[in-house]
Amino acid sequence: MTSLRPLFASAWMGIQHDIAWTTPPLSVALRAVAPFASAMTVSIIYWFGTNNSAAGVFTPDHLAYVLIGSTLYAHVASYAWVPTVAIAEGKNLATFPHVYITSRSTAFYLAGRAVSAFVISTITSVAALALAWYALGSFTGVQIPITVTPSSVIMAAGALVANIPAALGLGYLLGAYALYASKFEWSLPGYVAGLLMVFSGALFPTSILPWPLSVAAYYLPFTQFIAAARGALLPGSGDYASSMALCILGGSILFIGSLLIYFGSERKARRDGVIDRRMA
Numbered sequence: 001m002t003s004l005r006p007l008f009a010s011a012w013m014g015i016q017h018d019i020a021w022t023t024p025p026l027s028v029a030l031r032a033v034a035p036f037a038s039a040m041t042v043s044i045i046y047w048f049g050t051n052n053s054a055a056g057v058f059t060p061d062h063l064a065y066v067l068i069g070s071t072l073y074a075h076v077a078s079y080a081w082v083p084t085v086a087i088a089e090g091k092n093l094a095t096f097p098h099v100y101i102t103s104r105s106t107a108f109y110l111a112g113r114a115v116s117a118f119v120i121s122t123i124t125s126v127a128a129l130a131l132a133w134y135a136l137g138s139f140t141g142v143q144i145p146i147t148v149t150p151s152s153v154i155m156a157a158g159a160l161v162a163n164i165p166a167a168l169g170l171g172y173l174l175g176a177y178a179l180y181a182s183k184f185e186w187s188l189p190g191y192v193a194g195l196l197m198v199f200s201g202a203l204f205p206t207s208i209l210p211w212p213l214s215v216a217a218y219y220l221p222f223t224q225f226i227a228a229a230r231g232a233l234l235p236g237s238g239d240y241a242s243s244m245a246l247c248i249l250g251g252s253i254l255f256i257g258s259l260l261i262y263f264g265s266e267r268k269a270r271r272d273g274v275i276d277r278r279m280a
Contacts, residue, residue: 010112011119018120028123035074035128042070042203043136060142064234066203067132067144072226073202075125075160076167079117081189083110083171087178106266107172107259114171115164122160146233155232155240159225162244166221166251169258176258176265201226221250 019027046066050058086109129146137144174188199206199217206217217223224247231240 007108007112007115010109011116012112015116015120017113018116028120028127031078031120032124032127032131035071035078035125036131038074039067039070039128039132040135043067043132044139047136047140060145061234061237063136063140063142064144064146065230065237067129067136068146068230068233069202069226071125071129071132072229073197073200074128075121076163076200076222076225077193077196078121078124079114080167080170081174081193082114082117083168083175084178084189086110086113087175107262110171110175111168114168118164118167147235148233152232156229159228159232159244159247162228162247163221163225163251165255166225166247169251169254169256171258172255172262173258176262179265179269196222199223219246219250221247221254224250 019031022030043063043066047058047063050062133144133146170192174192177188197203199209199213200220200222201217206214206223208214209217224243227238228240228243228247231238231243
């Protein structure tokens with residue numbers, strides 16, 4: 001329990017950093033705007049395209065597929081990049097060296113920041129999904145077939161938790177680069193986010209990608225996380241159990257590999273004096 005104390009302290013600091021700049025309810029409500037806008041935008045584009053194209057065939061199931069995928073992708077994007085941003089902030093404000101109190105302390109710090117962002121993002125993503133479901137149903141005049149039962153909610157929550165190792169792994173991998181970068185650490189997460197949107201199956205099945213990209217994209221833990229959540233909320237869209245197994249397996253591999261890379265980068269950065277040097 002003592003070893004987890006830095007994690008909890010960093011998570012609490014992250015919550016204070018992210019939502020304490022105004023009243024917490026207002027801050028959370030404002031943070032729900034981005035995932036809500038993202039879900040509404042891609043869903044309306046799908047609806048408009050299929051209703052105004054001779055080849056397009058609109059189905060409520062496909063709309064639910066796009067709505068769930070876009071919301072979950074926004075959820076991942078809002079907390080997977082936090083370690084990179086935390087390092088960039090710390091270097092620019094010259095506060096990151098103070099985090100390096102003992103060996104591995106920065107890893108706990110980054111994990112805590114990511115956990116706090118996960119908690120906040122879960123709340124805002126659920127709110128955004130519910131609002132988008134209601135708004136799209138009213139706009140299109142159809143019932144969007146998202147299943148909300150105690151069992152489906154528990155299954156979806158399990159998928160959210162199962163994706164944490166993969167998201168942390170991606171954060172550590174980008175953080176290993178951010179320790180040395182002096183100009184592009186802020187923009188790198190945006191580049192990766194764009195690629196992940198294409199290769200995670202958020203908006204369309206990975207099977208439409210050319211081989212071997214389709215195979216690689218299919219086995220990404222983020223792809224399987226979204227597939228598992230869809231399997232819980234949209235019955236018949238996939239095999240929940242197999243997606244969860246692949247998500248946990250792939251996420252564990254990514255997390256362990258990325259953590260080892262981050263530790264090596266941290267040691268070298270410490271020896272080179274990069275952590276102690278403020279960067280513009």
